[in-house]
Amino acid sequence: MSPTRQDAWSQDEDLLLAEVVLRHIREGGTQLQAFEEVGKQLTRTSAACGFRWNSYVRKQYKTGIELAKKQRKELKKQAVESEDTLIQELGQIESVLSAPSNEQESPITLSAVIHFLEVLNNKVEQTSSIEEDRNKSIEKIKELEKKTYYLAAENERLSKNLKAIEEDYRSLIEIMERARKMVVLQDEDRQQKVKFQMDKNGNLERIEK
Template sequence: MSSTRQDAWTADEDLLLAEVILRYIREGGTQLQAFEEVGRQLSRTSAACGFRWNSYVRKQYKSGIEHAKKQRKEGKKPGKTVQNSEDSNEVQRTEKPLKPELDSSLEIKDVLKYIESLYSAAGSATSNKVEQKQLLERIKELERENVNLANELDRLREDYQVLMDILNRARKMAAEKEEPGSGQQKAKFQMDKYGNLERVE
């Protein structure tokens, strides 16, 4: 979608908008398609073009719209481009602003279709944001679990080292108490369920 400009509409832009829409009416196209074409040419959104047409420009070209609809119904071929002198003179002829009137059923259908597409796009964007938020929360949760596991691993390593130190000291003490050639058996130790060493006879 083309980027939205914040500057005001010029007379030339209004004229281009009217020319394109009248051409689409004569050729049996939809106004939504015309809005999209004008939006590409003017670097505006189709919604901005539609708002400008319905709020201001359409009121200035009532006779041109009726003539274009008549041409479409009669099946007359439109000119090759909107730049021919006959079409340009017709479009440039403005009228006094009239009271706003209800759009035709075709126009309402186009507007509703466009609004539905906006709601659909907004819903999809919202769904993606929710999913992204859930993924970020899951990543943070896994990071916390990783830190906890790393801490637990360090604690187990420390406990293991302490245990090995205790066993080594016990073996050393037992070896020192034995007298060479006495035939005395080596003392044996085992650890109880509370982590204490006890001698095994």
């Protein structure tokens, strides 16, 4: 069993954690399952993954989380509707095939069966097309989430740099203020050491103490 890691998280690891958690949200899974999956890939504990998600990464993906929850509801709704439609169509086929020939309004012909299967096939293809469009949308969302994460990381880096610059500026101002006070004190001290006396011609001359 490989030892668990205690080192700092990289941007790529944070991104993997976000992608897996959002995927589990979309697909109706739990965050605990997502943490366990990420933990296995990164050789970290699920608890460490959960702490990292709740303390930092989740804050960067508020929009992504809301969108993933909305997609989960839509997917669940589509699945229920597709299942209901399929059950109805299969029920129609079963009722037609199981009905006695004297109760059928018209005999089942081969062309009618082919037409029904063609309609059913078209519906399946439409569903596949919707699924393909959904997958493309998910990929676009992932790309946007990556850009959002890197922009957030860059913003954090710039904010730290700005804070450091502000601290340096304040330190410089304090140094300049101390230097100014020292100059003022030196001037005052020098003035206190100076006195004047009158020379033999009646002129004042400055004498250092």
